[in-house]
Amino acid sequence: MDTKQNTALLHALTELPGPLPARGVIHIAIRHTDRFTVVGNDLAQHPGLSTTAVGFAVRIQSLPQGTEVGIKALAARFPEGEKLIAAALRELEAHGYLQRARTRLPNGRIVTRTVFCNQPTALLRPRVAAAPPQQAPAAPQVTAPVPASVPAPARGPALARGPALAPAPKPEHHAPLASAPEALAPQAPAPQDHAPFVPLVPPPTAPKPPRPPLPQPRELTPELERISTALLSDLHHHSPEFTLSEEHVHRLVPGVAAWLERDIHPDTIRHALTTNAPEPVKYPYQFVKHRLTVLLPPPALRTTVTPFQTCDGCERAFRAPTPGHCRDCRTGHAHEDQQAAA
Incomplete structure (x- = not known):
């Protein structure tokens, strides 16, 4: 098998036109017709990327859209280890x-x-307005007849399909050159809107927006602090991945108290913090803080209810903001005061 491959390469060298370089690489380019990926020289010859990073960039670019390209997924697909893949990514x-x-x-x-973007510098490159097309000068009339066909030159045995080794195509029948100016006249490009270029992807050095702060209760009462501390300290009993340190529990207490202040049951808070969590939870403190901030429910609508009072005269119950007499007792006392005044 090796001998046949070497013979094929030597035979291909003999088919290359022109003088060959005395040293260095010699390219035998065979055109791909299927299962190929276009890779730009800005990536293949990137001076700041290692060969491993360039290789994984080409591999990721060749995968179909939607393919998992995480560290573990690439390690399962290719022979490199996770540390090397992580460094390349x-x-x-x-x-x-x-x-x-x-x-x-x-x-x-x-x-x-x-x-993944195969040419990230193009996203930041401003658009340049296209120059107005210039009309080509009219070509002189040619009265000499043009042969209908030209015989194809003699060719050697075809090696393979490729830009350098492919046989020359047969020329087609040409129309008289008198109609060439009309055929070569440039087509007017469609009008383009030269709006200011906005990059689709921010540069890697762009500052990230600040994270929203942890919600705070209106008043951190001792009862709210006690319930919040117990809820956070008990999370690891329901999910071992949510093991928080004493300092982290102390920092997250105001966030849980803000939920409790909005009449949210502790079981509902525990379910919101631990359900559909990623596996594994690498940073439980950051994860719990994020969910306490993002999933904070709206404040509950409170309705004012007038409490019951006991009448000082007849001992009956009636609704009033402050203690006193019921309506009947107030009416009776008013009637007695009128008779005494008369």
Whole structure:
């Protein structure tokens, strides 16, 4: 098998036109017709990327859209280890080829979405207005007849399909050159809207927006602090991944108290913090803080209810903001005062 391959390469060298270089690489380019990926030289010859990073960039670019390209998924597909793959992905992310963002699905689950761009510098490059086309000068009339067909030159045995080794195509029948100016006249391009260019992806050095602060209660009463501390300290009994330190529990108490202040049951808070969590939860403090901030429910609508009071005269119950007499007793006392005045 090796001998046949070497013979084929030597035979291909003999088919290359022109003088060959005395040293260095010699390219035998065979045109691909299926299962190929276009890779630009800005990536293949990137001076700041390692060969490993360039290789994984080409591999990611060749995968179909929707394929998992996480560290574990790539390690299962290719022979490199997870540490080498992670380092290569960090290089691509630093140079703008790769971007990983955490996205929340409609069911509340958080997933990592990976975006790969084969030419990140083009996203930041401003659009240049196209110059107005210039009309080509009219070609002189040619009265000499043009042969209907030209015989094809003699060719050697065809090696394979490719730009350098492919046989020359047979020329087609040409119309008289008198109609060439009309055929060569440039077509007017469609009018384009030269709006200011807005980059689709922010540069890797763009500052990230600040995170919203942890919600705070209107008043952190001792009862709210006690219930919040017990809820946070008990999370690891329901899910071992939510083991919080004493300092983290102390920091998260105001956030849980803000939920309790809005009449949210502790079981509902526990369910909101631990349901549909990623596996594994690497940073439980950050995860709980994020959910306490993002999933904070609106304040409950409170209705004012007038309390019951006991009448000082007849001992009957009636609704009033302050203690006193019921309506009948107030009417009777008013009638007695009128008779005494008369």
